[in-house]
Each structure stands twice: as structure tokens, then as C-alpha cells.
Amino acid sequence: MQLGPQSNFFPDLTITPGTDIIFFCSPNNPTGHAATRKQLQQLVEFARDNGSIIIFDSAYSTYISDDNPKSIFEIPGAKESLKSSCSLVGFLSYMTSTALYMQLLQWSIQYSSGWWPSMRLSRRFSGDAISAVIDYYKENAKILVDTFASINLEVYGGVNAPYVWVRFPGSKSWDVSAETLEKTV
CATH class of the missing domain: 3.40.640.10 (Type I PLP-dependent aspartate aminotransferase-like (Major domain))
Structure with a gap:
């Protein structure tokens, strides 16, 4: 399509x-x-x-x-x-984080007297922490959108996703990526 x-x-x-x-x-x-x-x-x-x-x-x-x-x-x-x-990304992330959590939980049971690793892990993924990360990425996307728009390029996205799509007239995406990497790295 x-x-x-x-x-x-x-x-x-x-x-x-x-x-x-x-x-x-x-x-x-x-x-x-x-x-x-x-x-x-x-x-x-x-x-x-x-x-x-x-x-x-x-x-x-x-x-x-x-x-x-x-x-x-x-x-x-x-x-x-x-x-x-x-x-797929969400499923793999879930499986990876679940496996990590289970490993930490097992380690906590076997090698410590408490549940400290599992408690620390659960706190890291609270609703507030997730919201803060989302806000951070959305702010970065807004900075990119504003920057590209300020130099008169067509820019899309960055509102409901961490992604920004920019049109570079007359250029291929691979060429723009390579040039950007060469000039910034």
C-alpha cells in the first residue's frame, strides 16, 4: 500500500x-x-x-x-x-524484561536476604517513570520538528510518537544519513 x-x-x-x-x-x-x-x-x-x-x-x-x-x-x-x-517490539521487550526480572528475582532469593533487586526493578517501571521517559522523547522530537521547520524543510511526526520524518528534496535517505553521520561523528 x-x-x-x-x-x-x-x-x-x-x-x-x-x-x-x-x-x-x-x-x-x-x-x-x-x-x-x-x-x-x-x-x-x-x-x-x-x-x-x-x-x-x-x-x-x-x-x-x-x-x-x-x-x-x-x-x-x-x-x-x-x-x-x-x-513484535512490545512482545520482545516484554519477554526480555520478564526474563531479566525472573533472573533478578531468582538471584534475590538465592543470594540475598531480601527482595531488593526485584523491588528496585518494579520501581523503575512505574507509571510516573514511563510518563517521564515518554515526555523526554516527545520533547526531543519537538526540538527536531522545530529545527527542521526553521530551515524550511517539510517535517512530519513527533506529536504522537518519538519519530520524525523529514523530506530532503532531491536527496536520497541513505545519502542524507551518511552525510549527517560524517559531519557529526
């Missing part, structure tokens, strides 16, 4: 052929676009009409701070179109 700034980073479903599986990420990496309620309603209708399965990746939904849906399950009829709702 083709998408870009001309379509607000959402595919034109009127010209998209039917498909068996739709992988959809919102907020999107790398554009930073979070799908609107209307866009997700269109996606669910498209999936229903075509018998498609939606695999919805919402790993960065905690960054959404406006009225855009954080989950496709906020859309009526979505449950019937989703055979799986997943986030």
Missing part, C-alpha cells in the same frame, strides 16, 4: 487491491503518524469487505496524547477483522 505525506501517511484504500493480511502500525515508524479514528474505521471496513486479517502493531500507543485511538479495538467491528493484535 502506497502512503506518504500527500495521503497523510495513510493508504488510499479505494485503489488498494484486496489482500489477505494487512500489517498496520500506529503510531507509525518511521513517519510518526498516528492513525485517526476515521482512518482506522476505513481500515476495518476495508478488511471486512475483503476478508482481510489485520495485524495491528501499537507498540508506541502510549505516546498518543490527542484524541486519536490508542487501539484499533476502539473501532466498532475491529474485533472481527483482527485475528491477531500484536507488537
Whole structure:
């Protein structure tokens, strides 16, 4: 499915052929676009009409701070179109942090008289700590958006995701990345 700034980073479903599986990420990496309620309603209708399965990746939904849906399950009829709702990044992060937590817990039981490591780990991931990290990344994204906009480049994202997408007219992304690394490292 083709998408870009001309379509607000959402595919034109009127010209998209039917498909068996739709992988959809919102907020999107790398554009930073979070799908609107209307866009997700269109996606669910498209999936229903075509018998498609939606695999919805919402790993960065905690960054959404406006009225855009954080989950496709906020859309009526979505449950019937989703055979799986997943986030590979979120799943791997969960598995890694769970494994780490279990190792620390085991270490705490075997080698210490208390539960200090497990208590410290649980405190690190409190709601306030997570909110602070999200705010930090969103502020960094805002700085990038403002900086690129100040030099008259088209910039998108950074509102509901930690990602910023910038158009460098006449340049390929690899060339811009290489030049940036060469000049800043």
C-alpha cells in the first residue's frame, strides 16, 4: 500500500487491491503518524469487505496524547477483522524484561536476604517513570520538528510518537544519513 505525506501517511484504500493480511502500525515508524479514528474505521471496513486479517502493531500507543485511538479495538467491528493484535517490539521487550526480572528475582532469593533487586526493578517501571521517559522523547522530537521547520524543510511526526520524518528534496535517505553521520561523528 502506497502512503506518504500527500495521503497523510495513510493508504488510499479505494485503489488498494484486496489482500489477505494487512500489517498496520500506529503510531507509525518511521513517519510518526498516528492513525485517526476515521482512518482506522476505513481500515476495518476495508478488511471486512475483503476478508482481510489485520495485524495491528501499537507498540508506541502510549505516546498518543490527542484524541486519536490508542487501539484499533476502539473501532466498532475491529474485533472481527483482527485475528491477531500484536507488537513484535512490545512482545520482545516484554519477554526480555520478564526474563531479566525472573533472573533478578531468582538471584534475590538465592543470594540475598531480601527482595531488593526485584523491588528496585518494579520501581523503575512505574507509571510516573514511563510518563517521564515518554515526555523526554516527545520533547526531543519537538526540538527536531522545530529545527527542521526553521530551515524550511517539510517535517512530519513527533506529536504522537518519538519519530520524525523529514523530506530532503532531491536527496536520497541513505545519502542524507551518511552525510549527517560524517559531519557529526
